[in-house]
Amino acid sequence: MNAQKTAQTSTVHPRLEIRNLRRTFQGRNVVDDVSLAVMPGQVTCLLGPSGCGKSTTLRMIAGVDMQDAGEIYVDGALVCDTVHRVPPEGRSIGLMFQDFALFPHLSVAANVAFGLKGSKAEKQARVEELLEKVDLLGALKKFPHELSGGEQQRVALARALAPRPSVMLMDEPFSGLDERLKDDIRDSTLEVLKAEGTAVLLVTHEPDEAMRMADEIALMRDGKIVQQGAPYNIYNAPVDKKSAAFFSDINVIGGEVQGALVSTAFGEFLCPGHADGTPVEIVIRPQHLRIDFDRAGRGPNPTPQDGTPARGIVERARFMGRESLVDFRMDFDGSILRATVPSVFLPKQGTPLWLMLRRERCFVFPQT
Numbered sequence: 431m432n433a434q435k436t437a438q439t440s441t442v443h444p445r446l447e448i449r450n451l452r453r454t455f456q457g458r459n460v461v462d463d464v465s466l467a468v469m470p471g472q473v474t475c476l477l478g479p480s481g482c483g484k485s486t487t488l489r490m491i492a493g494v495d496m497q498d499a500g501e502i503y504v505d506g507a508l509v510c511d512t513v514h515r516v517p518p519e520g521r522s523i524g525l526m527f528q529d530f531a532l533f534p535h536l537s538v539a540a541n542v543a544f545g546l547k548g549s550k551a552e553k554q555a556r557v558e559e560l561l562e563k564v565d566l567l568g569a570l571k572k573f574p575h576e577l578s579g580g581e582q583q584r585v586a587l588a589r590a591l592a593p594r595p596s597v598m599l600m601d602e603p604f605s606g607l608d609e610r611l612k613d614d615i616r617d618s619t620l621e622v623l624k625a626e627g628t629a630v631l632l633v634t635h636e637p638d639e640a641m642r643m644a645d646e647i648a649l650m651r652d653g654k655i656v657q658q659g660a661p662y663n664i665y666n667a668p669v670d671k672k673s674a675a676f677f678s679d680i681n682v683i684g685g686e687v688q689g690a691l692v693s694t695a696f697g698e699f700l701c702p703g704h705a706d707g708t709p710v711e712i713v714i715r716p717q718h719l720r721i722d723f724d725r726a727g728r729g730p731n732p733t734p735q736d737g738t739p740a741r742g743i744v745e746r747a748r749f750m751g752r753e754s755l756v757d758f759r760m761d762f763d764g765s766i767l768r769a770t771v772p773s774v775f776l777p778k779q780g781t782p783l784w785l786m787l788r789r790e791r792c793f794v795f796p797q798t
């Protein structure tokens with residue numbers, strides 16, 4: 431059985447589709463019923479904490495490990511179920527991992543040409559096309575040790591893309607790079623991948639990287655995809671507290687439902703669909719708290735958007751460059767709430783201030 435390649439322009443099928451993949455190690459489902467599809471030119475990030483099963487998922491798609499259940503399709507053709515298995519080299523899948531190893535004894539051009547089929551002229555044309563795309567045409571004759579880490583990474587990208595794979599699998603490909611280089615390399619990598627029309631599945635545990643790179647994020651936890659969607663939606667409409675907390679610090683305010691409402695020191699919140707007595711948590715990111723001044727203990731006037739203000743005492747304030755972090759010990763229960771403020775805001779420890787929650791930015795979840 432061979433992976434049937436369809437025309438590059440076909441949009442009928444996703445380039446990559448996995449259905450109900452499962453992998454069990456020592457009786458534990460480390461990948462548990464995972465399904466996703468990646469369209470041509472689309473970047474999907476498989477995002478999740480260490481050990482959640484991201485790499486195992488990628489290894490099954492690459493064909494270096496085999497699933498216990500489920501199917502993998504490339505360009506609409508089945509490449510692996512639990513009976514049939516196309517070998518890795520027959521799947522039209524390119525790979526790029528953190529420890530991408532270029533062949534040290536081969537020139538940049540020979541590294542990119544490695545694994546290419548066709549006449550010498552065809553190979554040369556493809557090598558030059560890709561090296562131009564990654565802005566390294568001038569380094570054609572150099573050897574890997576003569577290049578910086580970032581340049582080597584771009585050669586590795588060119589090499590992986592040279593055979594025109596339908597699908598590109600990337601496992602933490604930027605984690606070995608200098609922090610300051612990363613953003614530029616991420617952006618230029620994205621540009622090349624989009625231009626090639628490859629479907630990309632990129633594994634990362636860094637939310638910032640996923641937000642920057644992904645058209646779609648598949649958020650994974652304990653072997654399962656818990657939420658999938660555009661970065662904006664995943665960030666702004668998390669399915670639960672853990673999903674919210676994966677992207678930023680969060681503040682949590684507890685309460686109990688009575689008559690579809692939960693009463694807190696910040697006023698009442700709507701909780702439709704929860705029975706009376708259900709313990710719930712109101713979750714809000716630090717940038718969505720509003721701070722107001724004490725005005726001799728009177729605080730601000732409540733507004734419909736911001737609800738009731740609650741007083742806190744500044745415990746600690748730090749300037750982080752783009753924003754300031756201020757921690758408050760709240761009068762109502764002694765808990766700590768954190769607010770971030772753009773630019774510089776460094777109130778002294780012990781200063782009384784008032785906090786309000788931006789209502790439309792609060793998430794209400796059943797307590798876990």
Ligand SMILES: Nc1ncnc2c1ncn2[C@@H]1O[C@H](COP(=O)(O)OP(=O)(O)OP(=O)(O)O)[C@@H](O)[C@H]1O
Pocket residue numbers: 455456460478479480481482483484485486487635
């Ligand atoms: N061959 C194996 N035998 C037994 N357990 C394994 C094997 N491979 C992976 N695991 C376990 O499966 C779980 C998922 O591992 P995996 O490497 O897929 O996670 P990950 O999300 O990629 O983590 P990281 O970001 O740290 O690489 C881990 O608990 C790991 O220990």
